[in-house]
Each structure stands twice: as structure tokens, then as C-alpha cells.
Amino acid sequence: MGGPPARRGPLQRGIVFVLFAAPAAQFLAFCGPQRQQQQQQPRQQQPRQRQQQQQAAGSTQEVRTLRLAKGFGSGSSEEPLVKSEQEQWATKRGNQRSTDGVDFFNQAQDAVKAGExxxxxxxxxxxxxxxxxxAGKGSLDYARVCSNLASTFLQLGNATRATDLYSESQEAFASAVxxxxxxxxxxxxxxxxxxxxAGDFVEAEALTKKAMNIYAGDLVANHKEYTETLKFLAAIYKETRRIEMVQPLLLEVKRVQGLAASMR
Structure with missing residues (x-):
């Protein structure tokens, strides 16, 4: 089964909204006749104040709109729609994920561990x-969950569905990594x-050899997987009565295990 995505709390990246406060209104110190005149004519001042506030707000909104448009890369002064965090993640490429997906995945992992x-x-x-x-069907998270879902179907005896999902996982892994x-x-x-x-030893052998060659590219990191793959290939040779090809593989297993032990 493929490894799980990062446990709870994926990295969340959003758009930073920069708001520019409107210029502060200039307050006059009132005293004597000026203060009396101000108190006597409040209705004449209020319309003018509202006009100034509307102009200031319009200026602020225009700056905000331009900033948002540039942030989304639209190159337009038209204000984009407000996007949720999940919609923002969907615009990213590669390894972005939703918190819901991670939660479901973790719950599924717990159920598998409990045998459910x-x-x-x-x-x-x-x-x-x-x-x-x-994140898209070519993402690493999608590849991993397809692999785990395939393994679950296999545990429940549905080999056909498991094969389809492993194949889908293969395509996603190829795209992601x-x-x-x-x-x-x-x-x-x-x-x-x-x-x-399923008795398809020809295809099983071809797939195993491909995996073996990948692991051989980095024996320091993948020596366990490499030796397990060699043993699996040896089992295929036994089942297909090619006994003469088994011994060289088992000798290679011992050689790699010895090298791994010497590096500890």
C-alpha cells in the first residue's frame, strides 16, 4: 500500500488581501464662533462629509481591486470572485490537498489497522x-489513495476492481513523481x-523486472525493497519451472543484504 499523505494539517496557502485604509479625515479644532457655527449647521456639513467618505472608499476599493486582479494574474482591473481556501488550493499544481481528503484518508487508515x-x-x-x-488525478495524493483503495478491494476479494485502481495509481505516480x-x-x-x-506470469515477470531496476538505482535507500523484489522474481521462476534462474537471484539477495549490514 502506498504511503499516506502528510498527516493532518496540510500546508494551507491563501491569497493575501492587502487593504489600504482611506485617508484619515482632517479634524478641525473648533473654538469660539467657529464651534458655535459648527453646532448650528450640522445638516449642511453631513452631506459634504458623506461625499468625501464615498470618494475615499471608492479610491480604496479601486486599489484593492487592482491588487486582487494582479494577485490572480488576470491582468485586469475587474475584481475576481472571492475564492474559498479549497478553491485556491485547486489552482495550485502538484501536491496540494484538501483537509477533507486528508481526514477521510486518515480515518480509512485507522479502519484498515482495525481490520475493518x-x-x-x-x-x-x-x-x-x-x-x-x-490536486488533480495526476497528483501524488491521488496516486496514493488509489493504491490504498485497490489494496482494500483486494482484501475484500475484488481483484478486478483492485487491478483497475492499481493501473490508475500507476498512471498517477508516473505523472506525479x-x-x-x-x-x-x-x-x-x-x-x-x-x-x-491471475496466472499471467509473463506480465508479472515484466512488471517485477521494471520495479527491480528502479530499486537498483539506489540500493542504499531501497535495498530492502530490492531484495524483496528479487525474491518475488525467483518465486515466479520457480512457478514457471525455470529453476536454473533462481540461484543467481538468491545469491544477489545475499550479496545486497551483506552490503547493507556492513553499512550499519
């Missing part, structure tokens, strides 16, 4: 929808297991 796969299924589905809307990333390799291994269980 039926309960986890709808939660993973909700997380998948949320991540698809917030590229085809040389360990998480992409893990997705290939998941697909290989399904193909092997």
Missing part, C-alpha cells in the same frame, strides 16, 4: 474524490502480484 476493510472502503472513496478535485521513483516501483510490484495470482 468494509468501513475503510467508502472513506478511501471520499478521499479519492477530494484529492482528485483539490516519474517512472524512476520508488513509489512507482511499488505500484508495479502490486500489479505484478495481481498478475501472478
Amino acid at each position: 476493510h468494509e468501513k475503510a472502503l467508502p472513506l478511501y472513496r471520499k478521499a479519492r474524490v477530494a484529492f482528485g478535485k483539490a 516519474g517512472e524512476a521513483h520508488p513509489e512507482y516501483a511499488a505500484c508495479l510490484r502490486n500489479l505484478a502480484r495481481l498478475k501472478r495470482s
Whole structure:
């Protein structure tokens, strides 16, 4: 199963709204006749004050509108619609996520740990929808939740749906992190297991070899995954009666394990 997104509290980025206060009204010190005249003619002063306030507010609104337009990259003085935080995240690329998606994902993870796969299924589905809307179907979060949802379907005996979701996860991982990333390799291994269980040893072998080559690119970080993949490939060779190809793989496993132990 793919690793979970960052636990609760994803980074939230919004648009900074800069408001410029209207110029302060100039207050006159009233004394003697001036104060008396001010008190006697309040109705004559009020319309003028309202006019000044409206002009100042108009100036402030114009500055705010231009700032907002530039912030959204519209190049226009027309004021954009106010966007919610989730809508703002949706305009970002890559690894943005919604808090709802993270919450659903975490709840699903807890259900899986408790062995409640039926309960986890709808939660993973909700997380998948949320991540698809917030970050897109080519994002890392979407790839991970598809992988976990596939594994849940597999636990419930639905291999067909699991295969479809692992394939969707593979495409998302390729888009999000590229085809040389360990998480992409893990997705290939998941697909290989399904193909092997379905009796498609040719495809299972091809997927396993691709994953093995990815892990081999960084044995320091991925030596455990590399040796596990070698063992899986050896099992495929045994099942297809190519016994002569098993021993070299097992020797490679011992070699890598020895190197890993020497680096501790």
C-alpha cells in the first residue's frame, strides 16, 4: 500500500488581501464662533462629509481591486470572485490537498489497522474524490489513495476492481513523481502480484523486472525493497519451472543484504 499523505494539517496557502485604509479625515479644532457655527449647521456639513467618505472608499476599493486582479494574474482591473481556501488550493499544481481528503484518508487508515476493510472502503472513496478535485488525478495524493483503495478491494476479494485502481495509481505516480521513483516501483510490484495470482506470469515477470531496476538505482535507500523484489522474481521462476534462474537471484539477495549490514 502506498504511503499516506502528510498527516493532518496540510500546508494551507491563501491569497493575501492587502487593504489600504482611506485617508484619515482632517479634524478641525473648533473654538469660539467657529464651534458655535459648527453646532448650528450640522445638516449642511453631513452631506459634504458623506461625499468625501464615498470618494475615499471608492479610491480604496479601486486599489484593492487592482491588487486582487494582479494577485490572480488576470491582468485586469475587474475584481475576481472571492475564492474559498479549497478553491485556491485547486489552482495550485502538484501536491496540494484538501483537509477533507486528508481526514477521510486518515480515518480509512485507522479502519484498515482495525481490520475493518468494509468501513475503510467508502472513506478511501471520499478521499479519492477530494484529492482528485483539490490536486488533480495526476497528483501524488491521488496516486496514493488509489493504491490504498485497490489494496482494500483486494482484501475484500475484488481483484478486478483492485487491478483497475492499481493501473490508475500507476498512471498517477508516473505523472506525479516519474517512472524512476520508488513509489512507482511499488505500484508495479502490486500489479505484478495481481498478475501472478491471475496466472499471467509473463506480465508479472515484466512488471517485477521494471520495479527491480528502479530499486537498483539506489540500493542504499531501497535495498530492502530490492531484495524483496528479487525474491518475488525467483518465486515466479520457480512457478514457471525455470529453476536454473533462481540461484543467481538468491545469491544477489545475499550479496545486497551483506552490503547493507556492513553499512550499519
